[in-house]
Amino acid sequence: MPLTEPELDLKVADRTPVAEGVVLLRLVRPDGGPLPSWTPGAHVDLLLAPGLVRQYSLCGDPGDDRAFEVAVLREPIGRGGSAHVHDRLAEGDTVRVRGPRNHFGLAESPRYLFVAGGIGITPLLPMIAEAARRRTDWRLVYGGRTRASMAFADRLVRDHPDRVELCPQDETGLLDLDGLLGVPLSGALVYCCGPEPLLRAAEERCASWPKGALRVERFTPAATDGGEASAFEVELALTGTTLTVPEDRSILEVVEEAGVPVLSSCREGTCGTCETVVLDGVPDHRDSLLTEEERAAGDVMFICVSRARSPRLVLEL
Incomplete structure (x- = not known):
């Protein structure tokens, strides 16, 4: 994968609290110049410090090429990214930004059901704006711990009073996913983002829906059994090099050690940075990004976590 993804040093022009523990x-x-274009569902990497790279959904207006907007929730038991943003990144500071990229794009559909949990509202905001612009039928059900913790809630209700249902847990309890997703909604696509328990519950409820009707985005790895790991070979088609990937190392680690530059970020199969074209062989997909159809196609893989089902893979590297 050529190292062509844009990186820019951007200035924090504005820093605004938008809910309890959330800063926009x-x-x-x-220089005031234009930024790379993006589509609803896209995210960027913030390179906050050496070894501290985090992904955040773009939640502003894709038509505004002068600014990226991201909303960051302070995670009390996080890994340091949100604390860095909240405690050390001030208005006027500069931060390096990589991307955008999109593995959660808004597909064409006659109707949408958006389901958000907490800060998972962020990638859905541009989707809702696009659905409204298209005059497509849509509905948002948005849950959070408390009303005060739910970023952009007041704006959503003000702008779309008939289409937005707010469900603060301390007022209404947990989202009624059985009532919401228990029966497939004809012609609808479901876009869901939020904490892992919400995503797993949505996947369980949508098992009877048409294949591909549910689209989710994760920023932490799905809890799956990766299965046994065995050694295999990878041929790098662009360099003519063949490498052995042992059972205790990833393709990414082995390729990097061989001196082949590959873009990477999360190293846990959630961000999509290391997406690599598969020219031959059968990948063992262990990421949290690809749909069932994309896994079956077997033409791309994320080499930070995925492995091989065949003795050999040929990659476009």
Whole structure:
């Protein structure tokens, strides 16, 4: 994968609290120039410090090429990214940004059901705006711990009072997913983002829906049994190199050790940065991104976590 993904040093032009524990950053080029285009569902990497790279959904207006907007929730038991943003990234500071990229795009559909949990509202905001612009039928059900913790809730209700249902847990309890997803909604696509228990519950409820009707985005790995790991070979088609991947190492680690540059970020199969074309062989997909159809196609894989079902893979590297 060529190292062509854009990286820019952007200035924090504005830093605004939008809910309890949530801050909205507006990032612009210091020279005021345009930013790369993006579509609803896209995210960017913030390179906050050496070894500290985090992914955040773009939640602003795709038509505004002068600013990226991301909303960051302070995670009390996080891994340091949100604390860095909240405690150390001030208005006027510069932060390196990589991307955008999109593995959660808004597909064409006659109707949408958006389901958000907490900060999972962020990638859905541009989707809702696009659905409204298209005059497509849509509905949002948005849950959170408390009303005060639910970012953008007041704006959503003000702008779309007949289509938005707010469900603060301390007022209404957990989202009624059985009532919401228990019966397939004809012609609808479901877009869901939020904490892992919500995503797993949505997947369980949508098992009877048409294949591909549910689209989810994760920023932590899905809890899956990766199965046994065995050694295999990878041929790098662009360099003519063949490498052995042992059972205790990833393709990404072995390729990097061989001096082949590959973009990577999360190293846990959630961000999509290391997406690599598969020219031959059968991948063993262990990421949290690809749909069942994309896994069956077997033409791309994420080499930070995925392995091989065949003795040999040929990759476009």
